Amino acid sequence: MNVRGIGMNLIETKDLIKNFNTTEVLKGISITIKKGEFISIIGPSGSGKTTLLYVLSGLEDYSNGSVKLFNKEVNTYTDKEISKLRQRNIGFIFQFYNLIPNLTVYENVLLAVVLATSDHKNNIDQTLDYVGLLNYKNHYPSQLSGGMQQRVAIARCLINDPDIIFADEPTGNLDNKNSLVIMELFKRLNQELKKTIVLVTHNEEMIRFGTRYLKLTDGVVLADEQVIR
Ligand SMILES: Nc1ncnc2c1ncn2[C@@H]1O[C@H](COP(=O)(O)OP(=O)(O)O)[C@@H](O)[C@H]1O
Numbered sequence: 001m002n003v004r005g006i007g008m009n010l011i012e013t014k015d016l017i018k019n020f021n022t023t024e025v026l027k028g029i030s031i032t033i034k035k036g037e038f039i040s041i042i043g044p045s046g047s048g049k050t051t052l053l054y055v056l057s058g059l060e061d062y063s064n065g066s067v068k069l070f071n072k073e074v075n076t077y078t079d080k081e082i083s084k085l086r087q088r089n090i091g092f093i094f095q096f097y098n099l100i101p102n103l104t105v106y107e108n109v110l111l112a113v114v115l116a117t118s119d120h121k122n123n124i125d126q127t128l129d130y131v132g133l134l135n136y137k138n139h140y141p142s143q144l145s146g147g148m149q150q151r152v153a154i155a156r157c158l159i160n161d162p163d164i165i166f167a168d169e170p171t172g173n174l175d176n177k178n179s180l181v182i183m184e185l186f187k188r189l190n191q192e193l194k195k196t197i198v199l200v201t202h203n204e205e206m207i208r209f210g211t212r213y214l215k216l217t218d219g220v221v222l223a224d225e226q227v228i229r
């Protein structure tokens with residue numbers, strides 16, 4: 001696990017603008033995300049949270065301004081470099097887990113290792129144990145609760161030891177109890193494994209699990225605050 005470089009800039013945007021056709025969705029966003037932070041992005045539906053997450057991670061291009069990811073302007077990465085980053089340096093967690101239904105828990109995680117052709121793979125059993133699912137490694141996703149499926153997705157994301165984990169409403173499909181389990185897990189990834197986390201949520205109660213939050217409204221950052229713990 002890479003715990004060095006705490007505090008260095010991983011992402012830096014300046015006057016970031018994103019248009020969809022003629023609509024300006026992100027209206028000049030300047031933020032810096034440092035290694036070791038756990039940032040929640042909150043804001044009403046349609047405020048641009050998902051778009052911002054995708055632009056920060058290089059999944060979506062941008063229209064104007066600057067976005068630096070690992071100290072390099074994102075639009076100067078080649079497609080091949082971006083796809084390598086996604087496999088090796090960046091992890092994604094989505095609201096609906098995106099597991100492959102006809103593969104077991106173990107195979108879902110293994111597939112990420114195979115696809116990444118990475119040289120810093122974590123051990124699959126150890127990673128499943130870390131998220132509390134080692135006893136379920138031969139189960140299929142449909143045999144698991146939503147919260148457990150999300151933990152498989154988190155194991156799949158951890159397996160290539162990413163520097164940054166991006167999560168888009170990871171508890172959006174879960175009841176309160178499972179939501180808290182997942183948020184506690186993200187907090188452990190941040191505190192124990194020193195993962196940098198950028199997590200979108202519409203639930204302001206989830207802010208307390210992180211170290212900082214951004215409040216987005218209509219494509220503008222209205223608040224950027226540290227969380228007092
Ligand atoms: N692919 C797209 N094409 C056109 N408009 C889009 C697209 N994706 C998002 N938008 C628009 O951008 C705005 C912000 O969307 P989004 O980032 O998904 O917000 P949030 O995640 O905060 O709900 C919305 O008005 C949405 O309709």
Ligand SMILES: [Mg+2]
Pocket residue numbers: 049050051
């Ligand atoms: Mg969204």
